[in-house]
Amino acid sequence: xxxxxxxxxxxxxxxxxxxxxxxxxxxxxxxxxxxxxxxxxxxxxxxxxxxxxxxxxxxxxxxxxxxxxxxxxxxxxxxxxxxxxxxxxxxxxxxxxx
Numbered sequence: 001x002x003x004x005x006x007x008x009x010x011x012x013x014x015x016x017x018x019x020x021x022x023x024x025x026x027x028x029x030x031x032x033x034x035x036x037x038x039x040x041x042x043x044x045x046x047x048x049x050x051x052x053x054x055x056x057x058x059x060x061x062x063x064x065x066x067x068x069x070x071x072x073x074x075x076x077x078x079x080x081x082x083x084x085x086x087x088x089x090x091x092x093x094x095x096x097x098x
Contacts, residue, residue: 003066007034007049010073020066028060034072048073 005025008015018025018033025033031047034040040047049057052069064070 005030005064005066005068005070007070007072010071015069022066024063024065026060027057027062027064030064030070031060040074044077045074046077048075 002019003022003025004017004019006015006017007030016037018030018037020029020033027049030049034047049064050071050073051057051064052071057064057070
């Protein structure tokens with residue numbers, strides 16, 4: 001039995017769909033399917049998924065029921081290196097007075 005999840009990007013008018021087998025699809029599988037279908041190969045951003053009622057799907061193992069409409073947003077991906085990086089502090093050497 002084939003099922004479908006409908007999705008559209010927040011700034012886009014056109015709705016697209018992802019077919020899959022079963023009664024639900026995981027967030028991780030849906031993100032991968034959207035990246036493949038829309039040729040989004042960059043790893044600089046992540047996809048944030050919300051349904052039309054405002055429920056946000058944050059965990060990769062959450063299940064999205066079939067025939068759900070999803071709004072997709074591209075958000076910057078924060079890696080642990082970026083989060084741990086200290087802010088830039090400019091170095092101003094002391095003036096030598098003689």
